[in-house]
Every structure is written in structure tokens, then in C-alpha cells.
Amino acid sequence: MKYVDEFRDPDRARALTLEIHRLVERIDRTRGGLERPLQIMEVCGGHTHSIFRYGIHQMLPPEVEFVHGPGCPVCVLPMGRVDDCVALAERPEVIFTTFGDAMRVPGSRTSLLKAKADGADVRMVYSPLDALAIARATPHREVIFFGLGFETTMPSTAMTVLQAHAGHIENFSLFCNHITIIPTLKAILDSADLRLDGFLGPGHVSMVIGTRVYRFIAEQYRRPITVAGFEPLDVLHSVFMVLRQIAEGRCEVENQYARIVPEDGNAQALSAIQQVFEPREFFEWRGLGSIEHSGVRIRDTFAAFDAERKFPVANLQFSDPQACQCGEVLKGVIKPHQCKVFGTACTPDRPLGALMVSSEGACAAHYRYARIDTSALTGRAAVRPGSAPAALRAQA
Amino acid sequence: MCLGIPGQIIGIHDAVNNLALVEVSGVRRLINIAFIVDEALPPAACVGDWVLVHVGFAMSRLDEAEAMHTLALLRELGEMDEAGELGDLRNATDTFSATGSTP
Amino acid sequence: MNDRINKLRDVTINLGHGGGGRAMRDLIEDVFVAAFDNPALAALEDQAVFPLAELARHGDRLAFTTDSYVVDPLFFPGGDIGTLAVSGTVNDLAMAGAKPLFLSCGMVIEEGLAVDTLRRITASMQRVAIEAGVLIVTGDTKVVERGSADKLFINTAGIGIVPEGVNISARRAQVGDAVIVNGFLGDHGVSILIARQQLALQADIASDCGPLGSLVATMLDACNDIHCMRDATRGGMATVLNEFAISSDVAIHIQETAIPVRDEVKGACEILGLDPLYLANEGKLIALVPARCAQRLLAAMHGHPAGTHAAIIGEVVAQPAGIVILKTEFGGRRIVDMLVGEQLPRIC
Numbered sequence: 001m002k003y004v005d006e007f008r009d010p011d012r013a014r015a016l017t018l019e020i021h022r023l024v025e026r027i028d029r030t031r032g033g034l035e036r037p038l039q040i041m042e043v044c045g046g047h048t049h050s051i052f053r054y055g056i057h058q059m060l061p062p063e064v065e066f067v068h069g070p071g072c073p074v075c076v077l078p079m080g081r082v083d084d085c086v087a088l089a090e091r092p093e094v095i096f097t098t099f100g101d102a103m104r105v106p107g108s109r110t111s112l113l114k115a116k117a118d119g120a121d122v123r124m125v126y127s128p129l130d131a132l133a134i135a136r137a138t139p140h141r142e143v144i145f146f147g148l149g150f151e152t153t154m155p156s157t158a159m160t161v162l163q164a165h166a167g168h169i170e171n172f173s174l175f176c177n178h179i180t181i182i183p184t185l186k187a188i189l190d191s192a193d194l195r196l197d198g199f200l201g202p203g204h205v206s207m208v209i210g211t212r213v214y215r216f217i218a219e220q221y222r223r224p225i226t227v228a229g230f231e232p233l234d235v236l237h238s239v240f241m242v243l244r245q246i247a248e249g250r251c252e253v254e255n256q257y258a259r260i261v262p263e264d265g266n267a268q269a270l271s272a273i274q275q276v277f278e279p280r281e282f283f284e285w286r287g288l289g290s291i292e293h294s295g296v297r298i299r300d301t302f303a304a305f306d307a308e309r310k311f312p313v314a315n316l317q318f319s320d321p322q323a324c325q326c327g328e329v330l331k332g333v334i335k336p337h338q339c340k341v342f343g344t345a346c347t348p349d350r351p352l353g354a355l356m357v358s359s360e361g362a363c364a365a366h367y368r369y370a371r372i373d374t375s376a377l378t379g380r381a382a383v384r385p386g387s388a389p390a391a392l393r394a395q396a
Numbered sequence: 397m398c399l400g401i402p403g404q405i406i407g408i409h410d411a412v413n414n415l416a417l418v419e420v421s422g423v424r425r426l427i428n429i430a431f432i433v434d435e436a437l438p439p440a441a442c443v444g445d446w447v448l449v450h451v452g453f454a455m456s457r458l459d460e461a462e463a464m465h466t467l468a469l470l471r472e473l474g475e476m477d478e479a480g481e482l483g484d485l486r487n488a489t490d491t492f493s494a495t496g497s498t499p
Numbered sequence: 500m501n502d503r504i505n506k507l508r509d510v511t512i513n514l515g516h517g518g519g520g521r522a523m524r525d526l527i528e529d530v531f532v533a534a535f536d537n538p539a540l541a542a543l544e545d546q547a548v549f550p551l552a553e554l555a556r557h558g559d560r561l562a563f564t565t566d567s568y569v570v571d572p573l574f575f576p577g578g579d580i581g582t583l584a585v586s587g588t589v590n591d592l593a594m595a596g597a598k599p600l601f602l603s604c605g606m607v608i609e610e611g612l613a614v615d616t617l618r619r620i621t622a623s624m625q626r627v628a629i630e631a632g633v634l635i636v637t638g639d640t641k642v643v644e645r646g647s648a649d650k651l652f653i654n655t656a657g658i659g660i661v662p663e664g665v666n667i668s669a670r671r672a673q674v675g676d677a678v679i680v681n682g683f684l685g686d687h688g689v690s691i692l693i694a695r696q697q698l699a700l701q702a703d704i705a706s707d708c709g710p711l712g713s714l715v716a717t718m719l720d721a722c723n724d725i726h727c728m729r730d731a732t733r734g735g736m737a738t739v740l741n742e743f744a745i746s747s748d749v750a751i752h753i754q755e756t757a758i759p760v761r762d763e764v765k766g767a768c769e770i771l772g773l774d775p776l777y778l779a780n781e782g783k784l785i786a787l788v789p790a791r792c793a794q795r796l797l798a799a800m801h802g803h804p805a806g807t808h809a810a811i812i813g814e815v816v817a818q819p820a821g822i823v824i825l826k827t828e829f830g831g832r833r834i835v836d837m838l839v840g841e842q843l844p845r846i847c
Contacts, residue, residue: 001421001765003402003446003458006467010830015474046398055831071398099451100772100843113840126698126771126844127452129428152398156453159430204398207448207456230398232829237470259463260400260448260456268431269455348839359845360398369833372819399845401769421766423702449770 003259007231008054016236017059023243024063030247037065039195040242041332043185044202045072045360046230052369054232060239067332068362069188071202073149073179074101075354075361076285076330079318081177082107088144088175088311089120095138096122097131098146105357108318128160128174135164135172144307148177152204154296155269158276161298161305175307176298179283181205182213183294189221193333198242200235201227203257208273210265211255218251229257276302284317286354287326326353329362336366343367400450402458405429411439418449429454512612517642530614531604531638534621535628539601539636547601547636554600557660562597564588565656573616573650575694577686577705580653581623583781586710588657589631590730593712594784596667596719597659599631604638605654610645620651631710633657665719671726672747677793678813679786681714681806683707684736685764688778698771698844702763708781714805715784721799722792730784734838737776739785740823741837748820753813753835755828772845776825777838787815 028034042048048068051057057066070076082105089096089112096112103113103124116122121141125131128145135143147157157174164172181202188194201214206227217225224245228238238256245252255261276299283295298306307313320326324346325339336342336355346352348364355361359368403418414430416439432447432454433439447454507529515522532541539547554561568584578586585602592599604624608617628635635655686707693700711730718725727747729739736758744751760775768775782805788796793811800806823835 003463008829010828012470012474013830019473044398052833054827054829055833058831101845103843104840124843129452130699153451155431156451159428204400204450233470259459259466266431266456368836372822372834374824374832399772420770422763423700423766423770425700
């Protein structure tokens with residue numbers, strides 16, 4: 001696959017890994033020793049997935065650690081909003097359309113997948129345009145599209161609403177759960193218990209919003225940030241670039257993913273977002289609580305396409321089970337395997353919290369791909385505390 | 397939210413509605429190219445271009461020059477190393493045993 | 500020839516065809532007996548009976564299996580529910596090293612199904628049965644009300660005979676065994692996804708569905724000590740490898756670069772965010788064999804049409820027991836876990 005395979009080249013990986021080792025040594029020397037590992041946060045769920053899927057975290061020296069950020073919009077869906085989805089889907093006139101990964105997220109009593117098994121008309125789509133096509137094909141049914149994601153996906157949803165409007169489609173609406181990245185990053189940076197040395201910026205969000213918007217991270221918060229692509233070489237290269245900034249004492253916004261990310265973002269995409277959406281004052285994140293201005297809602301102009309205005313939506317709030325430590329993992333304060341219920345009460349099979357639900361959630365990715373330390377394969381495996389493969393096999 | 401893959405536009409299906417046929421490794425799909433066209437670059441001019449495909453939309457044109465530039469940078473980083481050290485690292489990281497039965 | 504053949508004039512199946520009376524007899528004779536064409540079935544007894552001595556010619560143990568087929572859509576590139584129904588059960592027998600001999604065929608038909616659809620499917624079943632060297636010797640037909648079944652469900656049970664000395668079991672993996680797959684993974688899973696049309700993808704991918712009995716016979720000739728063997732159906736190769744690792748209490752290491760996957764399947768997986776290791780196959784087996792046989796076995800498989808792209812993809816080691824580990828194309832390592840629920844396309 002062109003423009004993909006080249007960025008998975010293992011030979012380039014070895015060279016980069018060596019350079020990363022050299023940089024870490026240099027930083028270590030400059031600082032007269034490192035008290036704790038250098039912590040780089042990858043914001044995006046897609047990066048978390050890449051890291052675990054390719055085993056990139058094992059390739060780094062022990063002095064560099066990834067901290068998995070909250071950039072997984074499926075994981076941070078509040079339970080109350082999932083309940084609202086299910087309630088909408090259970091209406092007999094409704095065809096509820098959604099992306100695949102959202103179907104498994106548990107609400108306070110059930111998930112969309114289970115509701116589908118119980119008879120709700122829930123249909124998986126690849127694109128919001130497919131949902132609009134269903135609306136056109138079934139004029140006697142109400143089609144609702146479950147819109148979620150950061151700015152990456154917002155333009156697509158916005159464009160779909162614009163098309164519905166232009167086409168006078170009366171039986172299509174959007175249940176909007178889109179969230180924005182900048183307030184999220186600010187909330188993380190303002191977090192008292194966090195010690196981050198740099199960021200891997202979200203590559204695909206940035207192709208929409210550009211890279212200039214991250215300047216505040218470098219200038220106000222004095223942390224280097226490299227906007228990163230998603231292939232394993234992109235991730236490693238970006239880690240190298242962040243470490244190089246640290247070694248050279250720089251705090252800048254760098255763009256490793258320049259082949260896709262323009263500095264100014266995408267004007268047409270931003271325009272579509274502007275036309276259809278406006279900020280919500282508060283939006284709740286599962287595991288993190290409410291973050292100001294982190295959500296968007298549909299403008300009054302397009303109220304006819306707002307499922308929240310068309311249908312009754314309870315919008316109740318639920319707290320996670322007491323044992324759940326998702327909030328701490330999301331902020332990077334603890335690692336997935338350090339959560340007390342990781343791999344025991346909370347598994348992908350029976351998730352307690354948000355991060356075990358979607359395969360990009362830090363805990364799910366860690367559990368599925370890395371719950372056993374595979375970096376030293378001779379002799380006995382080092383099993384991470386909190387995971388118990390033998391007991392889990394008995395469960396399966 | 398992040399899942400996007402480079403694909404090549406192989407034809408325009410409906411220029412008025414910005415629908416193009418994109419191909420990823422032999423798999424084809426109609427996608428909406430509204431975000432990557434404008435007056436200077438109309439749909440017809442996009443055939444052959446590489447784009448980033450996400451949920452049925454082309455979200456960005458792939459800048460082939462930048463791609464080559466990034467690959468060149470990575471190549472340079474590799475050449476900075478002398479054979480010896482890279483060889484050591486290769487041996488150290490390769491604990492996958494070779495019984496002769498794996499390629 | 501029975502004077503009832505060619506008496507079925509109905510265009511669609513109705514409840515009467517399952518009622519036990521003349522309409523049902525016409526259906527059975529005109530569609531099933533005509534298609535499956537063998538003396539045992541044509542006798543129209545309630546059971547098929549075979550002398551044990553006949554069976555014992557082929558080996559010393561009876562293998563017996565059953566499977567139900569509920570695929571949607573009924574027809575897809577590379578096959579249909581009929582080809583699956585025969586191949587799938589034949590393959591379950593073949594995975595024990597058994598020579599497949601006889602199949603039963605139970606059908607649950609939703610009223611309103613076109614008779615022509617049924618004829619096409621039974622014709623497919625017979626084609627695969629002939630290819631696999633099996634006879635469909637007994638069956639059952641039920642018709643249910645609209646909405647009680649999704650067009651057509653088929654159950655096939657099969658018997659076969661395991662030759663003396665052949666001992667294949669998920670518990671027999673040994674450290675040092677080579678892991679062999681007979682060809683490209685994921686073709687069936689992706690072709691079904693595409694055929695369902697919800698995702699609006701087009702690609703030249705056809706299901707790999709087909710009987711593996713003949714390939715297995717070739718394999719047993721080349722290596723008389725195959726330890727483990729299973730076909731990688733629902734849940735894909737990852738599921739089979741995990742089953743072996745857990746049953747035999749060993750670890751399995753595989754190399755991503757050695758696993759054969761077609762470019763188009765890779766492309767579809769990249770677009771949808773799927774992992775080919777978990778995709779269903781209907782003509783692929785995974786075998787664990789002693790290292791000393793591996794190359795000879797591979798060569799023999801390459802000479803067989805169902806094994807032209809066979810590859811050694813990994814090996815069995817001791818630790819960490821019960822776990823499957825993949826060395827990625829990038830060089831790092833990760834676990835290949837058991838599938839949780841169904842694999843769904845993702846956006847993240």
C-alpha cells in the first residue's frame with residue numbers, strides 16, 4: 001500500500017530507535033541524571049492503538065514512557081449519553097445509525113449492541129452519508145445518526161447536515177456528541193497531578209484544525225509538541241522529534257505529518273463546522289467530568305436536524321463505579337495496569353469503565369496487546385501486576 | 397476518530413455532488429471530495445491524486461513532495477549510524493528465535 | 500425413475516411444503532433427491548444405513564460432526580450457503596484427518612423463498628459434495644412462517660473415518676512445532692462484508708470456501724504425525740492459535756511478514772479498521788507439525804490447488820504458556836488475544 005508500507009519499514013525503525021537512545025543519553029548527561037522517566041503523552045486514541053499494535057512502547061529505552069491521553073471519543077462517551085442513544089434507538093419509528101466502535105459502549109443498563117439484539121433498529125454505518133442515504137431510502141422512518149469524534153469527524157457530520165438541509169430531507173437528524181481537542185488539552189495541562197515532558201499531537205484532528213492552534217502548549221505551558229502521523233514510523237519519528245526538542249531546550253510546535261497536515265488546516269472543513277456547529281458551554285466526559293466548551297451543538301439554523309430537539313432526551317449523568325480509576329488513567333497519572341481492577345473486575349469482556357470499552361482505549365489496548373511483557377521472551381514471562389491470565393482463561 | 401488511510405482517486409462519479417471513486421490497495425469506494433476541491437482545483441483535476449480517506453470523505457490531499465521529504469529525512473537518520481552500532485542493536489532487539497523454519 | 504419427479508410446479512415455498520404431505524414429497528423428490536442423486540437418498544427411507552465393515556475399510560475410528568449455516572446474504576462471490584454447508588462440515592471431519600464419507604442435510608426454510616433459489620443452492624451443494632467425494636444421504640425439511648427464519652438455515656452433520664495411527668488434537672502441540680497455513684487469510688470475511696453492501700465497498704475478493712479433504716490427504720502422505728489442525732472459520736486464525744495454545748499449554752509465536760494476506764483484504768481492513776487475523780475463512784486450515792516434517796509438508800501443499808500459497812508462519816515455544824505472540828512487520832511484539840465479541844469496523 002503506497003504511502004503506508006514505507007512508513008512501516010522495520011529497517012528505518014532500528015535506526016530511529018538508536019537515535020532515540022542517543023538522545024536520551026544526551027538528555028540524561030545534560031541534566032546530570034533523570035529522576036523519573038521522560039513522559040510523552042500521545043493524545044489520540046489512534047496513536048495509542050498504533051503504539052500497542054506495533055509494540056512501539058517496547059522499542060523505547062526505559063527512560064521514555066508513553067502516557068496515554070484521553071483522545072478516544074468513544075471511550076469518553078458519558079453513560080447518560082449512551083442511555084439516550086438506546087432510548088432513541090428503542091423508539092419504533094427510529095433507525096439509529098452509528099459507527100461500529102460506539103455500539104459496544106455500556107450505558108447505565110445496556111449498550112446499543114445489546115439493544116439491537118433486543119429488537120431496536122440499530123445499524124452500523126461507515127460514513128454519515130450512508131445514514132443520509134438510508135433516510136432517503138426509507139422516508140417513513142426517522143433516521144438518527146450518532147455523531148461522535150473530535151474535529152476529524154466533525155466536518156463529515158456537518159457536511160451531511162448541510163446536504164440534508166439542501167435536499168429538504170425531513171426524516172434525518174443528528175445526535176451530536178462531538179468534542180473539541182483544545183479545551184481537552186488545556187484541561188490536561190492544567191491538571192495538578194500531571195508531569196508531562198512533551199506531546200504527540202493528534203495527526204488527523206490537525207489536518208482539519210492545522211498546527212498553529214497548538215502554539216499555546218509550547219509558548220504558555222512550555223512543552224514541546226510534535227504533530228504525528230499514525231504509521232509506526234511516524235510515531236517513532238515523532239518521539240524522536242520531541243526528544244530532540246527536549247535535548248536542545250526548545251519548546252515548539254513541529255509537524256511530523258506534513259504530508260497530510262497543512263499548517264493552516266482545511267478551510268472548507270472548518271467552514272462546514274462553523275456553519276453547522278457552535279460550542280456547548282459544558283460537556284461531560286466519562287472519567288474526567290465536565291470540561292468547559294469542549295463540546296459542540298447544532299446551531300438553531302439547523303434545529304430541524306437536531307435529534308436532541310426533535311426527540312425527548314433525558315441527558316442524565318452517572319458516575320462511574322467506585323472501583324473505576326479511568327479518570328486517573330485518562331490524565332496519565334497511573335498506567336492501565338496500575339489500576340486496581342485492571343484485568344480482574346475490568347476486562348474487555350466485562351468492562352467497568354470507558355477505557356476498557358473501545359479497542360483504542362488505553363486499558364483495552366494494553367490488555368489486548370500488552371498485558372504480558374513480551375520484550376524479554378526468554379524464560380518466564382513478566383506478567384504485569386493486576387492482570388491474571390490463568391484466571392481469565394477460566395472465565396472465557 | 398483517527399482512522400484514515402491514503403487512497404488514490406481513480407475517477408469522478410458525480411462532479412456536481414463531489415463524489416469520486418477512490419482506491420485503496422484494490423478496494424474501491426465512492427467518497428465525497430468536497431473538502432479538497434475548490435475553484436482552482438475542480439473535481440476533474442483530482443483524478444490520480446492521493447488523499448486521506450476518513451468516514452467516506454477525502455479530508456486532505458497527500459503532499460507527495462512532503463512524503464518524499466519525510467522518507468528522505470528518515471533515511472538520513474539511518475545513514476548517520478555506523479554499521480557496527482546498528483548491527484549490535486539489531487542483534488539485541490531480535491530475540492525471536494530462528495529455527496530455520498521462519499522466513 | 501419415480502413418476503413423481505418434475506411434479507413440483509410451485510415457484511415459492513409455502514407452509515404446505517413442510518406439512519408432510521404430497522407437496523413435501525414433491526419438494527423432496529424434485530429438488531433434493533434430484534440434486535443429490537444417490538441411491539441411499541433416493542430410497543426415501545427415514546435413515547441411511549451402512550455396513551460397518553464397509554466403513555472399517557478406511558480406518559479404525561468414526562468421526563462425527565455437525566454445523567449449522569445461517570449466512571446472509573445467501574449468495575456471495577465465490578460461493579453460497581450451500582457450498583458453505585457442505586465444505587464446512589467436510590472440513591470439520593478433515594481436520595481430524597478423517598476421510599469424509601456421508602452428510603445429512605436439514606433445512607429450515609422461511610416461507611416465500613423461491614424454489615429456484617433452493618435449486619441453485621442444492622446444485623452448489625452437490626457440486627461441492629462431488630468434489631469432496633461425499634454423498635448427502637439423508638435429510639429433513641421444515642418450513643416456518645415468514646419472519647421465523649432468515650430465508651434459509653441449513654444444518655449438515657457428517658461422518659468420516661479416521662485412518663489408523665492418525666492422531667490430531669488441539670492438545671498435541673509440542674515445543675518446536677512449525678505453524679503452517681495453507682493460503683491467503685481473510686478472503687471469506689471480507690467478501691461477505693462487501694456482499695452485505697452496508698459498507699459500499701467494491702473489490703475483486705471472493706470467498707475461499709471449499710473442501711479441504713483432498714489437501715489433508717496429501718498432507719498426511721507427506722507427514723504422518725500432524726499434531727494439531729483446525730480450519731480458521733469464525734474468529735479467524737487468531738482464535739484457532741489461541742485454542743491450540745490454551746489446550747496444549749504452550750506459546751505460539753508468529754511472524755506478521757510471513758502471514759499470507761491479499762492486498763485487497765489488507766486494503767479493506769485498513770479502511771474499516773479490521774484485523775485480518777480475526778476474519779473468517781472457509782477454506783483455510785492451520786496445522787502444527789513437527790519441525791522435521793515442515794519443509795516436506797510445505798512442498799507437498801504447494802503442489803495441491805488448495806495449498807499453492809501455503810506458508811510457515813511461526814513456531815511453538817514453551818513460554819508464555821497459553822499466549823499467542825506476533826512479531827509485527829515493524830519489529831515490535833504484541834499479544835494476539837482471543838476475540839471478545841464480534842469484530843466491528845472502527846473509526847478510531
